[in-house]
Each structure stands twice: as structure tokens, then as C-alpha cells.
Amino acid sequence: MDYVKQYVGESIEILRRIDVAATEKIAQLLRQVRLRGGRIFFLGVGGGAGHASHAVNDFRKIAGIEAYAPTDNVSELTARINDDGWDTCYRNWLGGSRLCGNDMIFVFSVGGGDAQRGVSTNLVKALEYAKEVGASICGVVGRDGGFTAQVADACVIVPVVNPETITAHTESFQALIWHLLVSHPSLKAAEMKWESLADESAQQAKSVLQETVL
DSSP, X not given: OHHHHHHHHHHHHHHHHSOHHHHHHHHXXXXXXXXXXXXXXXXXXXXXXXXXXXHHHHHHHTSOOEEEOGGGXXXXXXXXXXXXXXXXXXXXXXXXXXXXXXXXXXXXXXXXXXXXXXXXXXXXXXXXXXXXXXXXXXXXXXTTOHHHHHHXXXXXXXXXXXXXXXXXXXXXXXXXXXXXXHTSTTTOOSXXXXXXXXXHHHHHHHHHHHHHHO
């Protein structure tokens, strides 16, 4: 029970400290990508890769933005790792997708990539390539933000409130942030299923009430 209370309390503190301005800036950059007909490429490793796949669905279906993740095609990704190497697997995948200045790279990572320490170096190479072609860069990361925070046009760094739970909190809040973004009034292009059903129920109740009054 003590750990549960502690974890929940830490989560509340993180919510209080989330950079609202950076989150809003990401929303507006995403809106610009949609307006110019660009695409979002979501990149992550480990848990971030799982988030990338989920985010692709949400941004395509709810926000109406063309989106992809290299980790959704395991055959191509592992072939590139095998043939070209881990460091360049995302970079070369993006090259095959003709990444350009209209597009955006969106990173989900705990550390944000660190070439010197040899951590998530495939993210570093991909971000360097994005800078070369002029693509926008956004991310939701932890710790000090790593290479992602250094090169991003907008980046939310999940505050560290407990060094023992950096990964758990960062990955939890990555999901919260992207769900915030797809439901943002500037981005939401389609109603979510359960919300639409709730609207239908409200309309039906209103109609019944009107008929009763008449």
C-alpha cells in the first residue's frame, strides 16, 4: 500500500510539473504538418516502439495525419539491422520512405538517445538525418532529454521525481501526452468511438424529453 501511494503521489507531482507550453507547441507543429500534407514518423526503442505503433493508429484515425513507425514492419526492420547495422536501421528506413521537410519525426524515448554512451544510437542517427532534410522534430522523453531534446523543435521532458522510477513514469506519461495531443481541439478530426456513443445517447435522451414535453 505504501508503494502504491508513493507512485500515485509521484505521478500527481509530475502532472503539476509537465511543461504545458512545450506540449502546446508540439500540438501546433503537428497541425502544421497536417496542413502541409506531411507525415509523422514515430520512433522508439523497447517500450517506445510499442508507443510508436499505438500513436500511429491514433494520429491516422483521430487526427487525420498520415503516420508510420519503422517498428511496425519487423521484416524490413530486422533486414536493415542485419544488413546495415543497428545504428543506421531507422535512418535508412526513413531514407527509403523519402523523409522530407514536410514531415515530422516524433520520438518516444526514456533517454532521448546518447551517442557517447552508445544508448539508442539508431535514434541519434535518425534525428541527424531529419535535421539534414529539414524535417520537424518533436519528442516526449525522460531524464535530461538526451539528443532528442538537443535537436527538437519542441520536446516534453517528463520531470524526474524519483530516480528509481524514471522509466516507469516516462513511459506512462508518453501515453498521456500523445492522447492529450490527438484529443486537442487543434488536431482532433474524428470523434472517438465511446465519446460518439455517449453523444448518441445524449441526443436520444434529449429527443425523448422533447417528445414527452410536447
